[in-house]
Amino acid sequence: MTPKIEKIIVKYITKSATSTDLDILSEWIETPANEKLFKAYVQTHYAVIYSINDPDSSRVLDRLLKEIKRDKPLFHRFYRTTAFKYVAAAVLVGIFAVAYTIRRDLFNSQTSSDQNKVSDVKNNIVPGTDKATLTLQDGSQIALEKGNEVKTQNAISNGEEIVYKGNKTKPKDIAYNYLTIPRGGQFFIKLSDGTQVWLNSESQLKYPVAFVEGETRKVELVYGEAYFEVSPSTLHKGAKFQVYNKSQKVEVIGTEFNIKAYRDESEIYTTLVKGVVAISTSSGNKILAPNQQSKLNLTNNTLAISQVNVDTETSWRRGLFSFKDKSLKEIMKVLARWYDVQVVFENKSLESLKFKGNLNKNQSIEEILSIMKSSTINNYEITDKTIIIR
Structure with missing residues (x-):
């Protein structure tokens, strides 16, 4: 196929x-x-x-x-x-x-008793939405959320995205902003050079409000996950684009790729969708081709390359959770970020069970858990914002 x-x-x-x-x-x-x-x-x-x-x-x-x-x-x-x-x-x-x-x-x-149980559950858990905190160069913070229009000296936001103005003049000093996405959030940003970035839950991006024309464009994914669609270097006097995060640097000319570097995980995953990127670490350099993914192990500082399905790896940007042979523990970690909940495995043996399939990010947590209950988990309980898996 x-x-x-x-x-x-x-x-x-x-x-x-x-x-x-x-x-x-x-x-x-x-x-x-x-x-x-x-x-x-x-x-x-x-x-x-x-x-x-x-x-x-x-x-x-x-x-x-x-x-x-x-x-x-x-x-x-x-x-x-x-x-x-x-x-x-x-x-x-x-x-x-x-x-x-x-x-x-x-x-x-599913049995009617399962459906009744799900409908009877009362909690305050809702799917994630577009929201972020913008930190300006002076340290002041602005909440970005739906229905809240914000204008700064360099950007404008409608509450669902933030767009920076293009700037052809050389700034006297490079000023940086931070965009922080909380658990239960996501956000889109268009940088001053036209590069588009989609940020997943629990992520933070550091970037200049304006790039110096002709000089290497540098941003930092402080933590979390981001999908980059980079404005080609041909539009910026050959200036390369670099993304720094933890123990690696990703250098591109013009391409699309995804980086996942969460604080509670010991690996950094870089997935190339289009173009070519160079991965640099203290242990060496690697070149990625489309449909390849690098995995940097932060424990032993090893870098491995493998072939992947990029649609699966970047499905979060399209409003889907796509899981292929993922353990229940890994899946629950993803769901916990999006729904801003804590997950407790009362039955530890369930953590290693494999799961496969796609889920819509707009589904309620009860729907998702009910689906899982029909095939994997024995039972679950929701108390406030804690999910107990049995």
Whole structure:
């Protein structure tokens, strides 16, 4: 299966597929071998969301296939009519309603007692949202959150992102700002050179409010996780872009990559999506190619390179948790940051259990735990902002 087909399947399931996507997907599925690949892919990558382990999973998958094949002629039939633009929205609503019904059937594989238990749980745990704290060069701090517009001498924020002004003049002194994302938060920043950065929960970025034209552009990921889409050096008189964090330096010319360097983890992961980056550490240098990931072990200072699925590694930026053979302990660490909770394993043997699948970051914590309860954990309890896994 090609990466293109995988992306279209994800887009269909997440309700963002276009008519062109449906053309490609429905024609691809016509081949029996591809239909088998489709079923295997959904069972492997969406087992968590859909509870595919249910005995009736084959029935649900067959139904999903039929709906995909039916959606294509619906699009084309309406497209040939002059009223297409007025009914297209209605067609999409119908298709998405079908998708919702399929999801409902899959979730209904859980027992009614489980559903009642989840609905009865009362807590103040909510999914993360766009929020951050901006620290200016004089040390003053400004809260950035939805509905709160902020203007500084160098930037403007609508509460969901902050954008810095481009500056072609050479500043007298380089001034730095910090953007700190708390647990339960995320934020987008556009630096003065046009570089775009998406910051995950519990992260902090240090950066100049303006870069010196022609000189190397330097920022520091103090901790946490960030996805960088770097403005090419060709637009900045050949100036390279460098990201410092803990024990490594990442140097790029113009590219897209992800760095994960949390304070409570002993490894730093750098994943390259596009372009080329050079990783420098005290133990040596490495060059990354697209779809490669470096892992710097902070304990013994070793640097290893491996091939990875970049879509899985950067899914958080698209509003998804994508887990592939991750331990329950690792998964709970990710969820704890996003939902700003503490997780306690009453049954320590569960920490090492492997989990696979995708979850929507906007789902409630009860929904996610209920899905896990159907396949992995025995039980759970929520007390205030603490989750106890049994």
